[in-house]
Amino acid sequence: MKRFFLALLCAATMTAMEAKTLVAYFSATGTTKAAAERLAKQHDARLWEIEPAEPYTAADLNWRNDKSRSSLEMKDPEERPAIKRCTDVTPYDTIYVGFPIWWGICPRIINSWLDNNLPQLEGKTLIPFATSGSSGIADAEAYLKKTYHSLNWQKGLLMNKH
Numbered sequence: 001m002k003r004f005f006l007a008l009l010c011a012a013t014m015t016a017m018e019a020k021t022l023v024a025y026f027s028a029t030g031t032t033k034a035a036a037e038r039l040a041k042q043h044d045a046r047l048w049e050i051e052p053a054e055p056y057t058a059a060d061l062n063w064r065n066d067k068s069r070s071s072l073e074m075k076d077p078e079e080r081p082a083i084k085r086c087t088d089v090t091p092y093d094t095i096y097v098g099f100p101i102w103w104g105i106c107p108r109i110i111n112s113w114l115d116n117n118l119p120q121l122e123g124k125t126l127i128p129f130a131t132s133g134s135s136g137i138a139d140a141e142a143y144l145k146k147t148y149h150s151l152n153w154q155k156g157l158l159m160n161k162h
């Protein structure tokens with residue numbers, strides 16, 4: 001019996017130790033969400049959706065309209081769309097940060113999330129991941145490294161293929 005409880009305790013401790021990875025993502029139309037779910041499963045990680053306080057409508061996402069919400073946000077580097085709920089990043093050592101590529105880089109809501117969680121993100125391992133129509137992740141990686149140069153960014157993952 002004692003052995004059984006000991007084994008149970010070890011298993012619980014192991015799970016707690018492994019659960020130090022977080023997959024935080026923003027997804028406007030579900031593609032990045034699916035990629036985030038795959039990553040979380042693969043790494044036995046917690047999953048966290050970065051949700052905008054005001055959800056994006058189809059009209060907001062119309063990149064052909066230079067007056068749409070997404071176009072206006074992406075034109076202004078200082079834009080920081082509000083986020084619905086705060087994330088507690090303190091328990092995690094490694095954090096995957098996911099997003100759809102918008103105009104070659106990350107949507108401004110990712111800046112909002114990073115800004116909200118500085119300086120708790122200092123010293124943690126951050127791995128960007130993205131989905132896109134066709135663009136690579138290199139420009140988004142370079143942008144994040146430049147904008148948040150004190151953070152420990154690792155090589156990013158483009159997750160367009162299942």
Ligand SMILES: Cc1cc2nc3c(=O)[nH]c(=O)nc-3n(C[C@H](O)[C@H](O)[C@H](O)COP(=O)(O)O)c2cc1C
Binds near residue numbers: 026030104135
């Ligand atoms: C406003 C906007 C801008 C986009 N810009 C790009 C882009 O520059 N390059 C690209 O390959 N795809 C671009 N896309 C396509 C998305 O990156 C792609 O559809 C992504 O997988 C959507 O992810 P989601 O379903 O998680 O929102 C853009 C989409 C939107 C809505």
